[in-house]
Amino acid sequence: MIATSTKILNTLLQDKADGNLALDTLNKNEALFYDLIKPSLNNLVKQPKQETINQILAYSKSLQ
Amino acid sequence: MNIQSISTDQDLINLYLKGKEEALSELVTRHKSKIYTSIYLLVKDEYLAEDIFQDTFIKVIKTLRAGRYNEEGKFLPWVLRIAHNLVIDYFRKEKRSPTIVNSDGFDIFDVLGIHDESMEEKMIKEQTYADLKSLIHLLPDEQKEVLIMRHYGELSFKEIADLTNVSINTALGRMRYALNNLRKMLVGNKEVTLKM
Structure with a gap:
């Protein structure tokens, strides 16, 4: 069985709500x-x- | 002319618009790690990050060639804004938020479930910091964005504020909360246990 605490995540959610300070x-x-x-x-x-990167450069060259 | 010796992005853009393809190559080379890392840390998937990186530069090329680039001196923030919007578009289409477990299958609780307290300091420095990527993914999206854009994109808070449509104080506040939350997760790792 996996048991975890959600304390940290709850804190994050609270901080998110306060994020506009x-x-x-x-x-x-x-x-x-x-x-x-x-x-x-x-x-x-x-x-x-x-x-x-090569695909990006090839795309640019194809527009010439 | 040695393209690499050209100092400003604007000069490279001007050269590219005059037909020098090497100038585009230099622009990509110059900024690829900042842009790609920013995308990757937001989407947490290498293949998706490659696609969005490519789509970002295709938009860049189209805009430059259409003569619609007017962000003189601010090439990187502009490209990051395009990348950021593409990331948002992706998640909007997927109708989901970024997940906690990343594409490597790495579980945050593997990092946080530290049992050997006598090794705590060493573990924090050598393991937990090394796995900071997973902790970043636990941050609320707004905080994660600011941290990534500030650290990897090296954007000013003004630029971040403009990019995310918030005030400078809000961008700063989100950075502070990101740092404080990371610290809480690192210091508070004893509060999260993993029992098998």
Whole structure:
């Protein structure tokens, strides 16, 4: 049996509802956390296949 | 002329419109990772991301050739706006929202179900951060969009606000909530358990 808590997701939904609050800038903790996860975020960068790029360029040439 | 040495996107666009196909190739090369990553993290499917990436540039080409491009100096935000709209169109047609489990079959609870508390710090740094992709997918769509456009698209909050039709403060607020929610998920991982 798989048992999970929904506490985190409920929190997200609540935050989503509050997402229109006017806020000026990232505070110190938020900025520090962002800096901390930036390397991990950068590791998620992906590239399209060369084949896809070739198709785009071929489409452009076909219009000449 | 060395196309790669041309510094501005606008110069490349001008060259492309004069018939230099290499200029388009350089524009695609220059921005492909930001655009593709932004699309992929929104749709969570490599094949779909490839299709939308291709459709995005076909729209770009058509618009440029039709002489309807008037976003001088803002090529990347413009392309990301096209990509963003195509993603929205896709989900609208599918009549569904992005799912939590991604196309790799990776389950978020595999990440969050950490049992060995003595290894907690190491796990957070080495595993949970490495699997940040799955945590991003748990964010509400509005927050995820802002995080992706800000980090991968390197758009300003003004550009994000324009793209998503909200105020700058709302875009900023969504970024803050995205960061705070990611932190909650990372710190609060002990609250989610996986019992087999």
